Amino acid sequence: MDGFLKESQRLNPPGELAFHRVVKHDLTLSDGLLLPKGTHICMASGPISRDPEVIGDPEVFDAYRFIKQNTATSGFVSTGPNNMHFGLGRRFLMEYEFRFSTEQKERPKNLLIGDKIVPNVSMAILIKKRVSDV
Incomplete structure (x- = not known):
């Protein structure tokens, strides 16, 4: 799951600038x-x-790209030189579960506003605090 989420974020970042x-x-x-x-x-x-000197085959979605690296920065909640969209160290969003409403069947297209890539604000999403498994 970590690799899939991190690769999704790489191709659909929250913004082009950080x-x-x-x-x-x-x-x-x-x-x-x-x-x-x-x-x-x-x-x-x-x-x-998306720089081929930083990420091999940057145009290809590879859910295992970061898992194959097996480093301290390969997990979704980690940061490093090839994943700085949320800065370094900010992890609080991982405490929440996000889902599309039950009517939504596919991911909506992103919107570009200035230098920010944002989700379609007309979409309903469900946000719930995660319950600890411990």
Whole structure:
């Protein structure tokens, strides 16, 4: 399940950009580039997840892609250099179960709003707090 979810997220990310930050003070990078205080910066997480130099055969859906790696970053709730759509370390959504309403038979198409990829807001979904198996 972890591999399927992580691969689904890779191909249908919540947005093309991540790590939105505002520079708090003038900052000069090692190459001499100056980022003035107040500059908005972010990282292109979507393109990274489809870059053949980072992910082999990025256009192919492979539910076992991350499971085959068998590393600390192969699980869905883990993050790493090839999966930064939700940043690093934010895992609270895994405490909930999400389902389509019973009338929904197939996944609706994503909507693109600015740099954000969002689900179709006209769709009804069911959200329920997960019950611990322990």
